[in-house]
Amino acid sequence: MPARREVEPPIITVPRYLAAVRSLHGLEVAEMARALHVSPSVVRRWLRGTLVPTWRRVRTMTGLWGGDPQLLGMGAVLQRYCRVSGLSLAEAVRLVRSGRRTGPERRTAPARPRDRRQLPLPIER
Numbered sequence: 387m388p389a390r391r392e393v394e395p396p397i398i399t400v401p402r403y404l405a406a407v408r409s410l411h412g413l414e415v416a417e418m419a420r421a422l423h424v425s426p427s428v429v430r431r432w433l434r435g436t437l438v439p440t441w442r443r444v445r446t447m448t449g450l451w452g453g454d455p456q457l458l459g460m461g462a463v464l465q466r467y468c469r470v471s472g473l474s475l476a477e478a479v480r481l482v483r484s485g486r487r488t489g490p491e492r493r494t495a496p497a498r499p500r501d502r503r504q505l506p507l508p509i510e511r
Contacts, residue, residue, distance in 0.1 A: 397479050398453075399461040400444070401435045407451045421450055438465045 407413065415433070419426040422443060431437035439447070444462055448455040464478045473481070 397461050397464060397475075397482075398458055399435070399465055399475065400432050400439060400458065403447070403453065403458055403461070404429070404433050407447075411451060422446060435465060438462050438469075 404418070408415075408418070413421075415426045415429050419429045422429070424443075428437065432439055439462060441459055441462075444459050445455045447453070448458055464475060464482070467473070468475055468478050471478075
């Protein structure tokens with residue numbers, strides 16, 4: 387008999403969750419926004435992944451449409467970490483599952499060269 391492999395729960399991000407809610411419940415973006423007391427543009431940004439909801443909003447979502455708030459919260463945290471660190475979601479998930487405490491160095495934008503020209507100032511004697 388082959389050894390049973392332990393199945394890890396998938397990491398559910400906010401865009402995947404909201405897309406599933408829309409397809410299961412047949413909701414429009416405006417209806418979702420009304421239920422969550424936010425503007426439709428905020429829901430669209432959550433769907434695109436350019437904005438991550440707060441923990442309070444995550445709990446409200448799962449209270450309205452079902453799901454595990456801790457699992458969805460973990461997905462939201464990973465989305466935020468990816469935005470800050472520049473990692474892809476797959477790399478961040480691999481980092482979490484490996485158990486390492488730190489990831490790669492943060493990627494920063496290259497520094498702009500400073501303007502070293504001197505301003506001519508009138509000198510009075």
